[in-house]
Amino acid sequence: GAGVSQSPSNKVTEKGKDVELRCDPISGHTALYWYRQSLGQGLEFLIYFQGNSAPDKSGLPSDRFSAERTGGSVSTLTIQRTQQEDSAVYLCASSSVSGYSNEQFFGPGTRLTVL
């Protein structure tokens, strides 16, 4: 079956521009996470959606970052007025949050480069 997909795979933008990154989770997965990973670094939690609950936005680094999840499925991460320090790989993961396994399935990521 289809896994988590993300688009675009690569995005190069100029400083100050807005970007939108898309995540299509595995069908039926109620939990969706966004992470940011700089080169050679760990996973920086950004935001977490779980079902119809209010999202946990505690990881968003600034008010330039926002995310939404429509219909409990597709999610979009928006970065406004991009800065060079926003350059990183943005990973999306989804999980079924079942009674036993909370395994997260990661997408391939979007590599964002801000010039």
Place this chain on the structure above:
Amino acid sequence: GQQVMQIPQYQHVQEGEDFTTYCNSSTTLSNIQWYKQRPGGHPVFLIQLVKSGEVKKQKRLTFQFGEAKKNSSLHITATQTTDVGTYFCAGDTNTGGFKTIFGAGTRLFVKA
């Protein structure tokens, strides 16, 4: 806030040597997960431990979950070059809904 600490940050080993990475949480976890990220790839789930004191094995990999459910370890016996990558632990908390907290990862380098 809740944290999951992972050590070491890096480990260089000679092929055939053993390797261990440790994970410690500031709070009790409902479960612990381990992921592997190959260079240039994305994290891939390896295993989940749920029970206090649980030990699971996958070929040369041994995973342990501490009695207090606050720490965990991953041990690789006789490393191979295919083991190269970053190993992340991730703990689930169940305060206000499930939320997984990742450790910073241990990057393993294996020299042939």
